[in-house]
Amino acid sequence: MKKRLYRIWWALTTLLLLAPSWALAAGGKGAPVVIVADTRKLEGMMAWWANLYNESHFYFTVATVVMIPVVGMLFGILADIVMNWIGIDLKSRELAE
């Protein structure tokens, strides 16, 4: 019985992992609306960023997905330093419902 339940568990895990691709494949396609960034009024970093968007959404996505956690981590570390400096204990808490 236990063995059979374990087998069912693994079969369902595989099914769960594959399900999104099947679900996505079944979905209808949306209208292809293309937005182009107007780079004429932009300079420096902003112009580079808008050009990256116009040239490749793939690289733009990769840059975005990498930058978000990196910036989040940096802000987190910075806040750690400030909180420690204030004197707040950041390693323990008491659980109470």
Add this chain to the structure above:
Amino acid sequence: MDWLYMLMPIAGVKIFWPGLIVLGVGVGIIGGFFGMGGAWMVTPGLNILGFPMAFAIGTDMAHMAGKSLISTLRHGKFGNVDYKLGFVMLAGTVIGMEMGAQLVMWLERIGSVDKVVRWLYIVLLSGIAWMVFHDYFKLKAKQRAAAAKGEELDKSTTGVEWHKTLHKIKIPPMMHFKAAGIHCSLWLPVVVSFLTGLLAGVLGIGGGLIRMPALIYMVGCPTHVAVGTDLFEVAMSSLYGAGTFTFKGRTELVAAMIMLVGAAVGAQIGTVATKYIKGSGIRFAFGLAVVGCALSILMKLMQPWFPSIKGILDLAATVLVLGLVSLMSLYIFVRMVQGAKKEIASKKQQ
């Protein structure tokens, strides 16, 4: 005053950037405290500031991923994140969300998506609010009964204890989640995350609003661990969401980064505040937020029935959401400052 406005390179609109920082602080505080992304507050906020709706959702996702990551790191240091439970639930959440999205497409084909989604939202939020307040008052009654007997309740006692019944279902494989202090069947968090993911997918939200109470009442997590673990889920799912929205060209990263400056500060305040407030207090404030959210949606739903006061209802819904965010943020900030002051003073005495 031109310097207060910034041209967004992708959306091509000029935005009042201090507004982005303020919005970031508010949603950071509330998100870090309740363990949710807060899309229901940010998306209308960004829309008010001047972003087209499609960009508002994508930008919200991007900022939410960064903000939730900051809060998760902080909660993790307090021991409030059960990463094992988070990973187990992640599979169910993603699959549930995808299936929910497919369900929405089907509803779209039969032409009743808006009505079904909005009413489902109301039913769900009313259910959550009832559950939270029922639990709160039941806990208070238990405390009164114990005090009458001259006893004191255990610190981990909650009002509603449905999870104890669910933990009796011992379908293998059984699993132990150390940080949450739970020993249960692996199927329990998987099924709960699948159902909450499905609902989130249908409603088009991140899911923190549903998952956080589900972690407490169904899975049996202590409130603080539910908040931390839910934030881990939010960080992961919104990073995925940010990726898909960005690939479709609907994310304004510059705005998300500006918001993140405020949200980084807010997330720390919200997270540290959980240290000084009991679980029941967090749950009670969460219930109030849910009621506010439900009322604002109800006002939008009522608009077709009262076309003459449509503008007033729309304005009232926006004022209610923004007012709620401001008041809650202020309350959490004050409690955090009071708690920190007390802690520092007691350290100095030692």
